[in-house]
Amino acid sequence: MSVSVGIYSVPLVCEAVPQIGCGCLAKPVLARLEVHPDIAEAWLHHRGDVIAIKWLRELGVDQQVGLLRAALGGDGDSQVALVAAASSSPLLATFPNPSYWYQRETVxxxxxxxxxxxxxxxxxxxxxxxxxxxxxxxxxxxxxxxxxxxxxxxxxxxxxxxxxxxxxxxxxxxxxxxxxxxxxxxxxxxxxxxxxxxxxx
Known part of the structure; x- marks a missing residue:
């Protein structure tokens, strides 16, 4: 079974330390994503502005973004989008290096x-x-x-x-x-x- 990885922009930057992601906000989002039947793994980038999702099956971009928005509780809808391939390449080059990417148990x-x-x-x-x-x-x-x-x-x-x-x-x-x-x-x-x-x- 092929597993594809998508990178999505999300509003999970820490308010108190804007250089990093907010663990408090991200943890419940990652937990919701991890239990979804179409998702193998979900990771937050250290910067907090993108999430990587390993999909277990092919879904349309609208479905992917909709699922992520639901996990975010409808917050920041306008900021949730699939990151274009050109912008996601450098991010994927570091994925899933634990120095840059965090799952629910490491966030x-x-x-x-x-x-x-x-x-x-x-x-x-x-x-x-x-x-x-x-x-x-x-x-x-x-x-x-x-x-x-x-x-x-x-x-x-x-x-x-x-x-x-x-x-x-x-x-x-x-x-x-x-x-x-x-x-x-x-x-x-x-x-x-x-x-x-x-x-x-």
Missing amino acids: DQLSQEEAHTIAARLVQRLSQARVPLPDGTALQCDLACALQEVLVVDEAMPIEARLARLLGVARDTFQQHLGSQALSQLDAWLTPAALLPEDAG
Whole structure:
């Protein structure tokens, strides 16, 4: 039986770390695709803007795209499309190298990368805010671990709820390291925007 691989554009780029895919968003999508009877495997690219699907049988492009849109829950319909052969060739050249492509069981690696990037960003902003840091390295490590626990949870939740949970664990970690007296300083800048790149929005 011949297995063909299609590459499709998808809106699964991480909002907090735009250079990578969002493991939280991608995991349920990959899970839905993997159990479909016409699909052998589904993979998200590290960048988060394309998914590769190994098909078990030939389907029309409209059917393929429709199935992917359904797995995405109807989100970003206009952004879901088959990537043209010329653009997909370099992507297929790396497929399925695990350094570039992630399946449902490995996509948490993207969430770990996201957690470490956000932790570094928060510690940097903390020092810019002139909050005295007892040990920035230890704080960043603990922050990354706490954020990662939120990001790898197998639970669908709106981005606002996930940001609120991330802020909660970040605040708790800061309090453990800096003490309660630092909370008034922290609360002034520890907002959802602090988790995101400066040019976001």
